[in-house]
Amino acid sequence: MTATHEVTNQVPPLVDYDAADYPPVLEALARDGAQDGLDELHRVGALAGGAEAQKWGDLAEAHPPELHTHDRYGNRVDEVEYDPAYHRLMSTAVELGLHGAPWIDPNPHAHLLRAAKMAVWGQTDAGHGCPISMTYAVVPALRHNPKLAAAYEPALTSRVYDPQLAVPETKLGLIAGMSMTEKQGGSDVRAGTTRAVPQSDGSYRVTGHKWFTSAPMSDVFLVLAQAPGGLSCFFLPRVLPDGSRNSMFLQRLKNKLGNHSNASSEVEYDDAVAWLVGEEGRGVRTIIEMVNMTRLDCTIASASGMRVGTANAIHHAVHRSAFGKHLVNQPLMRNVLADLAVEAEASTTAALWLASLTDRASNGDEHAQSLRRVSLAVSKYFVCKRAPMHAAEALECLGGNGYVEDSRMPRLYREAPLMSVWEGSGNVAALDTLRAMAKAPESLQVFFDELDSAAGHDHRLDAAVASLKDGFTDFSTVEHRARRLVGEMALALQGALLVRTGHPAVADAFCASRLGGDWGSVFGTLPTGVDTAAIIDRSTPKTNA
Known part of the structure; x- marks a missing residue:
């Protein structure tokens, strides 16, 4: 067959490279003295950047999970069938300890190392990260019932992935989920109508309908339900100790905007057996332990998405020519790429700093606990809000x-x-920041002390911090101003972290744009004078192509 055209000026695939070779991640580990995890991180990076894992992600996304409510004979089974590639992704993530392993790891940097690996591995497929994140988050909440924690924590933290439906106590590895949201309440979980009736043997019977339950094939779930003493948290297994299936029925799978590889479902509980976690009436306080950990993963995932988008945009610009020269050498494109890179670095730096705080907070550091409480809500709001517009601009670069x-x-x-x-839309996250400061007024001062640790390093940051402090002088309108106020807190925090610990070119560009007032409403409006070459180089994937 005669060739009709020659393919030129097309970009080689971004594959077979070390996805962990990203300075903000490597520098975060170095700052905390966690270099002992670098070899493992680079192993994860080679896996994530490799052709095989990328293919797993493609297959899992191309073949969405299928719900089977009944078997061929009419028996109710309520099972979700996944593509084998999904199980390969899950197995690898569990083997890497991205689920509950940090809770039993004696390494003082266990949560930071896990966050770094999660940020790198997550680029293979977003969907399987959901059950991995929920399993990570369930452990501290489950510890409100020491008996349940002792029985199930070993399997929740083991590095064995077992997707078979079986009695949890008989399995070497478990995956956990959460079941909170109802159709009439959404984020207002206290409006839930699911009921839990206590039994004489100490268990409860749960009845109700949950509007969103992701990864419904998980082995165990934390469920919110109304007990006699008020909204409470319950531990509910899919398979009961006697081997029978719990009364948990999958009504349908959600047709979602985002990833297709993970199943999100509506669940009906009909007199399902569960056990209380924590005290009756304190369900929100109990499950908030889980929510705070998944909020950390939301921040990590958003920052990771920015890194991936930036890497793909730069990779394309390095290899694609237009108007006589490569895109990466076009001044306006360089402005866009550098701006995307600055956003990704700032978000990644904040996310990994929060993971480091988690290590300290988990070891009883009260200062870290207070600082993390406010900073996590601030960062979850802002970093996750920035991700969609970042993704749109990165896509447009191609x-x-x-x-x-x-x-x-x-x-x-x-x-x-x-x-x-x-884990709470933008308004919820912004208002949660205010609630955290209202419940613990000293936490605002702890936050300001963190910002003040960078005082004198950059006049633009100093001015931004001073303006931020002025914003808290009038509390009568603080709820109306919550989004702006929390956004300014996030920018000041990212600026302080970059000025103290980041690359000088990135810190300067961040302060000149985000804090200096000389920045437009879209990416690619960095002011003149910033070192775009150094910024872009830090985010350029190191490939052989």
């Missing part, structure tokens, strides 16, 4: 090639809004 599914950029774009919705 032009029409970025708009087709083969580029994987549409997958990134569709997934980006999720993190702002999951």
